Amino acid sequence: MNILVTGGNGFIGSNLIERLIEEGHYVISIDNLSSGKEENCVSHANYLYTDINDINVLDFKADLVYHLAALSRIQPSFNKPDETFKSNVLGTEKIMEWARLKNAKVVYAGSSSIHHDPYQSPYAMYKYLGEEVVKMYKKVYGVNAEIARFYNVYGPKEIVGDQENDGAAVIGIWRDQIANNKPLSIVGDGNQKRDFTHVDDIVDGLWRIGMKDKKHKDAWELGSGRNYSINDVYEMFRSKFKTQCKYIPDQAGNYSSTLQVNDDAQRRLGYDPQDRLQKYIRSL
Numbered sequence: 001m002n003i004l005v006t007g008g009n010g011f012i013g014s015n016l017i018e019r020l021i022e023e024g025h026y027v028i029s030i031d032n033l034s035s036g037k038e039e040n041c042v043s044h045a046n047y048l049y050t051d052i053n054d055i056n057v058l059d060f061k062a063d064l065v066y067h068l069a070a071l072s073r074i075q076p077s078f079n080k081p082d083e084t085f086k087s088n089v090l091g092t093e094k095i096m097e098w099a100r101l102k103n104a105k106v107v108y109a110g111s112s113s114i115h116h117d118p119y120q121s122p123y124a125m126y127k128y129l130g131e132e133v134v135k136m137y138k139k140v141y142g143v144n145a146e147i148a149r150f151y152n153v154y155g156p157k158e159i160v161g162d163q164e165n166d167g168a169a170v171i172g173i174w175r176d177q178i179a180n181n182k183p184l185s186i187v188g189d190g191n192q193k194r195d196f197t198h199v200d201d202i203v204d205g206l207w208r209i210g211m212k213d214k215k216h217k218d219a220w221e222l223g224s225g226r227n228y229s230i231n232d233v234y235e236m237f238r239s240k241f242k243t244q245c246k247y248i249p250d251q252a253g254n255y256s257s258t259l260q261v262n263d264d265a266q267r268r269l270g271y272d273p274q275d276r277l278q279k280y281i282r283s284l
């Protein structure tokens with residue numbers, strides 16, 4: 001199968017490409033390296049370094065498109081609303097139009113942030129609008145497209161750094177702080193809960209959505225079905241690294257809980273996510 005992966009140099013994209021290449025698919029990645037890294041390239045995959053808004057330069061007959069490219073994370077979007085809109089909304093329209101002309105199936109990477117007030121941040125709003133673009137193309141143009149909503153993804157190749165400049169999530173932020181002998185920063189009171197989902201489970205869910213012919217009227221939810229408070233996760237890190245923490249003021253757009261409760265993917269796709277968080281932290 002000929003497969004296009006947008007954001008293929010990123011955390012989730014590079015893990016997905018590894019599986020697709022192992023299965024013998026022909027894969028092209030498009031990535032502007034705004035957050036993806038060349039070191040995430042996978043042997044035997046093909047890479048085009050340009051913005052998804054310039055997708056028309058790619059003359060490729062794709063059977064399937066995994067649209068993962070986006071400016072992710074809530075906090076950076078407050079300072080980059082224009083860039084976030086261009087990537088997450090306009091870029092998605094460009095991909096859907098390209099896929100319509102190529103008669104390709106699309107799997108769009110949505111976000112569990114849709115379950116919260118989308119007006120809380122540019123990121124949440126623009127991921128919501130991205131979903132609406134996909135749904136419009138399904139209804140108006142008959143494009144074969146499915147939406148996969150991610151929860152809090154962690155695992156190999158995750159971004160390690162700070163949130164503002166690197167777009168790292170909490171585990172990547174803490175890994176960076178440990179490397180620099182700093183206390184782990186906990187936002188707010190640390191009681192907010194997150195559904196931490198290993199990237200291997202995300203990849204498996206994406207594979208099932210892309211390769212199977214199951215349709216969803218809304219979206220497939222890819223979470224673990226279990227959540228931990230940030231304080232709980234800190235205790236896992238403290239047990240491993242003997243590190244201290246510091247509490248910092250709460251941040252705009254920081255919702256209280258994420259948790260996959262819709263089990264359509266489990267029932268209809270055979271999706272079987274595992275709780276790997278503590279084991280992963282111990283492996284660091």
